[in-house]
Amino acid sequence: MEAIETRGLTKDYGSGRGIFDLDLAVHPGEAFGFLGPNGAGKTTTIKLLMGLIRATAGSASIFGLDCGRDAVAVKQRVGYVPGELPQWGGWRGGQVVAYVGGLRGRLDRDTVDAVASRLQLDLGRRYREYSSGNKHKLALVLAFMHGPQLLVLDEPTSGLDPLHQQVFDQLVGEARAGGATVFLSSHVLSEVEHVCDRVGIVREGRLVTVSSITDLARLRAHRINIQFGDEPPLERLRALDGLEALTADGRRVTAMMRGGFEPLMAILAGHRILAFESREPSLEEIFLSFYR
Secondary structure (H helix, E strand, C coil): CCCEEEEEEEEEEECCEEEEEEEEEECCCCEEEEECCCCCCHHHHHHHHCCCCCCCEEEEEECCEECCCCHHHHHHHEEEECCCCCCCCCCEHHHHHHHHHHHHCCCCHHHHHHHHHHCCCCCCCEHHHCCHHHHHHHHHHHHHCCCCCEEEEECCCCCCCHHHHHHHHHHHHHHHHCCCEEEEEECCHHHHHHHCCEEEEEECCEEEEEEEHHHHHHHCCEEEEEEECCCCCHHHHHCCCCEEEEEEECCEEEEEECCCCHHHHHHHCCCCEEEEEEECCCHHHHHHHHHC
16 A cells, blocks of 8 residues: 555646646655645645645545545644645644644644754744744644654745754654655755655646656756856867756856766866856756756
């Protein structure tokens, strides 16, 4: 029995928006990353899995339970971090925890206190007094506090500082060590690489590919910008293996660089370089490069 299984899952909002014909299987105990640009259909898929919206066609199940018909039973097994956090108004963090724990039917106070302490979250404060980061910390407490069999996480580290992103990684690792399955949606490539075994890439509502995390090496690239002080060696640059999508504007050259930088540096060594910038591209840029 798969932890998550979808067959022909479709939610059509019209005008090409939604998710279409999604066939996906997430194995028990694995961490699966669901990657895509904003608006690709990640959150729609997760809402279908959580029974928050109805599918236009197809089916989705979690541990054999139908995500629509058995939504209550599904929620008891799942720790869920939504992409859009609910608004709890004047409730204190501890009251939110008690309320959600009551809905699930169980509440492990020791786990709540331990997770909140590690995230440095004060459960005595009112929700409306929380910063954006603290609201996301509370969402993580609610997701992890009952030792769920499956974690469904939609952009879970949004608003967290680097220190608490590390705590999140530790919590996920500990949950997996205890046998939990992880389904992590993100548009941040590095976040998924830290956590996941396999990834599915979705674009414009359709699943483009599913691959192991090691295969993501082919997606690693850098966007480079070079300002030359003399005439750029465009012919040599265009012939360089791994240098793609090269454009030139006068003496400024931009491109995508895959692999090591040594061959590029050898070409640049004989030229005056006024500025050199290298950065990891966004997923949107990667998709444009790979799937245009």
